Each structure stands twice: as C-alpha cells, then as structure tokens.
Amino acid sequence: MGLGRMLRRGALTLGALAAFGFAFSALRATPALAQQGQPIRIGAVLSVTGPASFLGDPEDKTLRLYVNRINQAGGINGRPIQLIVYDDGGDANRARTFATRLVEDDRVVAMVGGTTTGTTMAMRPVFEDARIPFISLAGGIEIIDPVSPFTFKTPHTDRMACEKIFADIRARGLSRVALISGTDGFGQSMRAQCQRVAQAAGITIVADEQYGPRDSDMTPQLTRIRNTQGVEAVVNPGFGQGPAIVTRGYAQLGIRLPLYQSHGVASAQFIELATAAAAEGVRLPAAALLVAEQLPQNDPQRQVLIDYKTAFEREFNQPVSTFGGHAYDGLMILADAIRRANSTDGTRLRDAIRATRGFVGTGGVVNMSATDHMGLDLSAFRMVEIRGGRFVLIGN
Amino acid sequence: MRLSPRWQFPFRARWATLLILAAVIGTIPWFFPSGFYFRVAALVWVTALAAVGLQVLMGQAGQVSLGHAGFVGIGAYAMALGPKYLGLDVLLCLPLGAIVAAAVAFVVGRPILRLKGHYLAVATLGFGMLVTMVLVSEVGITGGPDGIRVPRAELFGWRIRGGETFYWIAGVALLVGVWIALNLQDSPSGRALAALHDSEVAARTVGIDVAAHKLRAFVIAAVYGAVAGGLLALMNGFVTPDAAGFLASIEYVTMVVIGGLASVPGAVVGAALLVLLPQTLTFLHEYEQAVLGVLIMLFMIFLRAGIVPGLAALLRRKAA
Numbered sequence: 001m002g003l004g005r006m007l008r009r010g011a012l013t014l015g016a017l018a019a020f021g022f023a024f025s026a027l028r029a030t031p032a033l034a035q036q037g038q039p040i041r042i043g044a045v046l047s048v049t050g051p052a053s054f055l056g057d058p059e060d061k062t063l064r065l066y067v068n069r070i071n072q073a074g075g076i077n078g079r080p081i082q083l084i085v086y087d088d089g090g091d092a093n094r095a096r097t098f099a100t101r102l103v104e105d106d107r108v109v110a111m112v113g114g115t116t117t118g119t120t121m122a123m124r125p126v127f128e129d130a131r132i133p134f135i136s137l138a139g140g141i142e143i144i145d146p147v148s149p150f151t152f153k154t155p156h157t158d159r160m161a162c163e164k165i166f167a168d169i170r171a172r173g174l175s176r177v178a179l180i181s182g183t184d185g186f187g188q189s190m191r192a193q194c195q196r197v198a199q200a201a202g203i204t205i206v207a208d209e210q211y212g213p214r215d216s217d218m219t220p221q222l223t224r225i226r227n228t229q230g231v232e233a234v235v236n237p238g239f240g241q242g243p244a245i246v247t248r249g250y251a252q253l254g255i256r257l258p259l260y261q262s263h264g265v266a267s268a269q270f271i272e273l274a275t276a277a278a279a280e281g282v283r284l285p286a287a288a289l290l291v292a293e294q295l296p297q298n299d300p301q302r303q304v305l306i307d308y309k310t311a312f313e314r315e316f317n318q319p320v321s322t323f324g325g326h327a328y329d330g331l332m333i334l335a336d337a338i339r340r341a342n343s344t345d346g347t348r349l350r351d352a353i354r355a356t357r358g359f360v361g362t363g364g365v366v367n368m369s370a371t372d373h374m375g376l377d378l379s380a381f382r383m384v385e386i387r388g389g390r391f392v393l394i395g396n
Numbered sequence: 397m398r399l400s401p402r403w404q405f406p407f408r409a410r411w412a413t414l415l416i417l418a419a420v421i422g423t424i425p426w427f428f429p430s431g432f433y434f435r436v437a438a439l440v441w442v443t444a445l446a447a448v449g450l451q452v453l454m455g456q457a458g459q460v461s462l463g464h465a466g467f468v469g470i471g472a473y474a475m476a477l478g479p480k481y482l483g484l485d486v487l488l489c490l491p492l493g494a495i496v497a498a499a500v501a502f503v504v505g506r507p508i509l510r511l512k513g514h515y516l517a518v519a520t521l522g523f524g525m526l527v528t529m530v531l532v533s534e535v536g537i538t539g540g541p542d543g544i545r546v547p548r549a550e551l552f553g554w555r556i557r558g559g560e561t562f563y564w565i566a567g568v569a570l571l572v573g574v575w576i577a578l579n580l581q582d583s584p585s586g587r588a589l590a591a592l593h594d595s596e597v598a599a600r601t602v603g604i605d606v607a608a609h610k611l612r613a614f615v616i617a618a619v620y621g622a623v624a625g626g627l628l629a630l631m632n633g634f635v636t637p638d639a640a641g642f643l644a645s646i647e648y649v650t651m652v653v654i655g656g657l658a659s660v661p662g663a664v665v666g667a668a669l670l671v672l673l674p675q676t677l678t679f680l681h682e683y684e685q686a687v688l689g690v691l692i693m694l695f696m697i698f699l700r701a702g703i704v705p706g707l708a709a710l711l712r713r714k715a716a
Binding site: 086094096103116121129140184189314 | 430435436439535543545559563632633634639675678681
C-alpha cells in the first residue's frame with residue numbers, strides 16, 4: 001500500500017471519528033435542578049454572525065460581560081448565573097431549533113435574546129408553550145402587540161420612532177411629509193408604522209418612495225420627492241448604508257427641507273458614511289445612550305448610561321451601541337425579577353417581570369404591566385441633530 | 397477520473413436502503429434524552445426530503461439548480477397564505493403548495509432547461525432570487541422580511557403539535573419520498589434521465605424526448621421541495637423569506653453533492669450532516685462557521701464522489 005493512500009485512509013478514519021465524536025458530544029443529557037447554590041440557567045439565541053451581526057455581536061458581548069459581573073458580585077440570591085448563548089446567523093428556522101434546545105435540553109429558566117423580529121416571532125411559540133419568560137431584543141411591535149403572556153421586549157418600537165419624528169415636525173409647524181424607505185425588514189416595518197400613525201399625529205404623507213438595501217444611488221427617488229408639490233419634510237425609514245446614501249444624495253441635489261433619519265442609523269458610522277457636511281442638520285430620534293454625556297445631571301438615565309458605556313468600552317475597546325444596551329436592559333430586568341420573585345418558576349418569574357416599575361435602563365425608564373410588555377413611553381427617545389459631525393441633543 | 401460514477405441500484409439494494417432508513421427512523425428515538433432531539437431529527441428528515449428532490453434533478457438528470465429553495469419557499473408560504481387569504485385548512489395547503497410549485501416549475505422550466513451548465517445555474521439562481529424578492533418586498537401580503545405566522549394544523553379535532561409528532565410525520569414523508577426517488581431511478585424514466593445526463597445527443601439519437609424528461613425531473617424536484625417547505629412551515633408555525641433564500645439553495649446543493657450526487661441515500665446523509673453539524677459545533681462559538689467549512693472541504697477532498705458512494709467504494713475495495 002502506497003504511503004499516499006495510507007495517509008489518505010488515515011485521514012479518512014480520523015475525519016469519521018471526529019464526526020462521530022462531535023455527534024456524541026451533543027448527546028449528553030443535562031439535568032438541571034433548581035436548588036440553592038445551583039446555577040440559574042439563562043438562555044440567549046442571538047444573530048452573532050450573518051446580516052444582523054451588527055446587532056447580535058454587541059448583544060452577545062454585553063450579556064457575557066454583565067453575567068460575569070453579576071456572578072462576581074455573588075450572583076442572584078446566592079446563585080450564580082449560567083449563560084448559554086447560541087448563534088442563529090439571522091436564520092429564523094435555526095433560531096427556532098436553538099430555542100427548542102434551550103427549553104428542552106438546557107432547561108433554561110428564561111431567555112434574553114432574539115436579535116431580529118423574524119427570529120423572535122419564530123421562537124415565541126416555543127417559550128409560550130413551555131411557559132418560560134422570553135425577553136426579546138428586537139424592534140417589531142408585533143412581538144408585544146397583541147400581548148402574549150410570556151413574551152417581553154426591551155427596545156423601542158418603530159411606531160414610537162415615527163411618533164417622535166412626527167411630533168418634532170409638528171413642533172416646527174410643518175405637516176406635509178415625504179417618505180423614502182428601504183425595502184429591508186427595518187425600513188418596511190417602520191414605513192408601515194409611520195403610515196399608520198401619521199393621521200393621528202396630524203401629518204399628511206404626500207410622497208412615498210422606496211429603494212433596495214443595496215442600491216448605490218437614490219437620486220431618482222429624491223428628485224421625484226423634490227418635484228412633488230408641497231413637501232415640507234422628508235423622513236427616511238431604513239438602516240445600514242441606504243440612509244447614508246440618501247443623505248449624501250439629498251445634499252448633492254441641494255434639497256433644503258428638513259431631513260429626518262430613523263433610530264436605525266444612530267451611530268458615528270452613519271455620519272462617517274454620509275460625510276459630516278451632508279449630514280449637517282439631519283435630525284433623528286435616538287436612545288439616550290447616544291448622547292449620554294450631554295444629558296443634564298438630574299436625568300435619571302445619565303448614571304446608568306455612563307456606567308454601561310464605560311464598562312463596555314473598557315472591556316471590548318470598541319464604541320457602545322444601543323443594541324448592546326437592549327441586551328443590558330433585558331438581562332437586568334430579568335435579574336431584578338428573579339431577585340424579587342426569589343424563584344425560577346416560569347409563571348412567578350413572568351409575574352415579577354410584569355411587575356417591573358421604575359426600572360432605569362439604557363433604553364429608558366421601564367414600567368411594565370399586564371397590557372404593556374415593553375414599558376417604555378415616548379420620553380425614551382431623545383431627538384438629536386447632527387452638527388459639525390456630532391450628535392447634539394436638542395430640547396426634549 | 398469520473399466525478400460522478402453512476403451507482404446502479406439493483407432491486408434488492410433498493411429495498412435494503414429503504415429498510416435501513418426505516419430502521420434508523422424507527423429506532424433512534426429510543427436514544428433521545430430530550431424533546432429537543434425530536435426537533436432536530438425531524439428537521440433532518442424534512443431537509444432530507446428537499447435534498448432528495450434536488451438529487452433527482454442534479455444527480456439523476458444532471459441538471460444543476462441553484463434555486464431549489466425557491467420551491468421550498470413556495471411550499472412554506474402556501475401554508476401561511478392559503479389559510480389567511482383563501483380561508484383554507486392548513487393541511488389542504490400542503491398539496492396546494494405542491495401543485496403551485498409544480499405549475500411554477502412547469503412554466504419556468506420550459507425556457508430555463510434549454511440552457512446548460514453554468515447558464516442553467518445562473519438562470520435557476522435568478523429564479524430563486526426572484527422568489528425571495530417577491531416574499532421580501534410584498535410586505536402587505538407576505539409579511540416581508542419579518543415573516544408570517546402559520547396556523548397550527550388540526551386533524552379531526554386533534555391539534556398537530558410537538559416535536560415527537562412532527563418527527564414521525566417527517567420520517568414517514570421522507571420514507572415515501574425516498575421510495576419514490578429510488579423507484580424512479582430504476583424505471584424507464586430514470587434510465588432516460590441517466591442517459592441524457594451522460595450525453596444529450598446520444599440520448600436524443602436513441603429516441604429519448606430530452607426536453608420533456610428534463611422538465612419532468614425539474615417538476616418532481618419542485619414538488620419535493622414544496623412538500624418539504626410545507627412541513628417545515630407546519631413544524632415552525634412561522635416562515636421567513638430565509639427559507640427560500642440563496643444560502644438555503646446553496647445548502648441543498650451542498651447536501652446533495654457532499655452525500656453523493658448519484659445516490660438517493662446520499663442526499664439523506666448530506667442533509668443529516670448539514671443539519672447536525674451546526675448543532676454539534678456550537679461549543680466552538682465564533683470558529684463554528686470556519687470549522688464547518690473546513691469539514692465540508694475535507695469531505696469533498698477525501699470522498700470525491702460523495703459520502704455514500706465513496707464509503708461504499710471503499711468498503712468494496714476492502715472486501716476484494
């Protein structure tokens with residue numbers, strides 16, 4: 001037998017053995033007993049890789065950082081937290097499988113995760129059936145409206161973003177708005193919410209343009225908006241690079257109307273992409289985290305935000321994002337509920353989460369109830385304006 | 397060296413394959429420590445069903461498709477849209493989705509299948525992307541990128557739910573699917589497909605209607621995909637456009653190729669591998685994707701004809 005063939009056969013056997021090893025390593029049963037001193041198992045299915053990784057990655061980092069911190073401080077009621085994170089790569093089907101794994105195999109007492117609305121909606125029935133609390137980190141309003149008994153969420157909804165923008169437009173004495181939206185999930189969802197709340201906010205939508213998430217030029221859509229009679233302000237629901245291209249094109253065409261971006265682009269990266277000159281004067285609703293240092297001393301959120309920001313940036317040496325903040329809020333609300341309930345029973349824990357009042361998180365002050373599983377109001381959003389390449393807090 | 401040695405299936409081997417598969421499906425639940433394993437195994441059977449369909453097209457007829465997930469998506473969305481807009485029972489939407497997918501395949505297949513090789517690959521790729529694009533942008537109808545709910549099925553007042561139930565449903569569906577695919581391979585139609593796979597000109601000269609046979613294989617693949625998609629939607633109670641996405645299409649092709657293009661059980665093995673590996677590699681965290689890629693490459697380097705034909709050849713060589 002030639003050496004080459006022997007090597008090949010050896011590698012083959014090794015490969016097969018490795019494959020079986022992997023398969024069997026997954027086949028261990030893990031009994032979880034809820035006893036004093038035993039770890040409390042908390043699950044998280046996040047989109048750490050894939051198209052939504054810019055959301056999932058800071059969520060993952062935040063959860064690991066703060067679980068460590070809680071454990072170093074002695075855990076919750078004397079019990080350490082054991083965090084189990086799975087990466088769904090943004091795929092709803094895979095998320096569903098991991099959710100089943102958390103419930104059936106890892107026997108977690110609660111879940112903080114679900115990076116996108118799609119993965120959250122796919123996982124929700126698993127937790128509802130198992131009667132285990134599920135705190136989602138995704139934006140879609142359908143997650144909590146109508147309320148399902150065991151599902152909560154921490155981020156603001158896009159409906160709130162629309163309402164905040166429209167309130168600001170009305171405060172400027174304007175009312176006729178043009179929409180230019182991305183066809184991605186975020187853009188479409190926010191577009192629908194803006195259309196829904198426009199009338200109640202006293203806004204008339206006079207133009208409704210759309211662009212693909214990978215389009216590199218929005219001049220045709222912007223030109224049509226410019227040529228529409230009576231437009232007084234432009235709103236751009238979307239995230240990723242689309243809004244930056246819209247902002248650049250807007251400046252190039254010399255459109256003078258106020259331009260509003262969404263909370264989806266509340267990052268320094270957006271200004272970089274759009275260039276500071278083009279972004280000058282653009283307004284957007286943002287979580288307070290973006291302007292933590294500018295908040296007045298008596299703002300209840302100020303200290304929480306600065307603490308989170310400092311801790312995250314020191315640990316990972318990269319700027320914080322509001323998305324990681326959503327994970328912080330979810331974990332802290334859960335930890336607080338476990339402490340108060342002094343139990344990991346699903347229904348008791350759910351009742352404790354529902355009873356959350358006056359919790360100060362990065363997203364705002366949270367007041368949950370049986371009919372509100374998010375607990376935020378419009379004050380959670382701050383209106384900011386880009387001036388000189390920086391986000392500046394403008395009067396609330 | 398031939399990259400896809402045809403693996404002739406005598407009558408007895410066909411039943412042996414079915415028997416082994418049935419035995420595996422019937423016995424592995426004894427070893428499941430929790431309900432999660434039913435879910436994963438059911439996912440393997442459903443994915444394998446879609447892969448077997450693609451094997452008919454790619455392995456037997458030799459026509460590549462990078463848009464197979466498009467048909468899976470049609471089947472899956474039929475389960476959500478049928479009950480919502482037509483008021484149909486969700487179980488009725490399973491055959492309905494298959495019929496729609498078959499009709500779409502029939503219409504699309506006619507012009508597309510005149511293309512060969514890379515051109516066919518690009519055309520099917522386009523078809524898959526088109527399906528995804530419609531699902532993503534028709535927000536008002538399909539729920540857009542965030543997906544749409546699928547109602548739970550009821551049969552004579554009994555709600556079909558739970559990992560174990562779906563395990564058996566998916567297992568039986570796969571058995572039937574494999575049985576049909578194996579029979580097809582060994583039928584006059586199957587031999588016609590094999591002939592046109594080797595040489596369309598030669599097949600035509602012996603009187604085989606090449607275009608009709610290719611189209612038939614395309615439609616069969618679409619029906620397999622749609623039924624698998626429908627079952628997946630029923631299992632998940634929710635569908636998103638990922639189900640029809642480009643990545644999903646690539647995964648199906650990988651399953652068929654890695655398991656053995658020429659082999660029906662190969663498609664099942666390939667599907668099992670690609671569903672199970674991400675679940676077993678979770679302990680690697682961020683290296684998971686890289687290791688998955690390396691493993692797939694190793695399989696392709698050392699078992700060029702695919703896992704099932706490759707191992708079979710290895711065993712035969714050892715026996716000789």
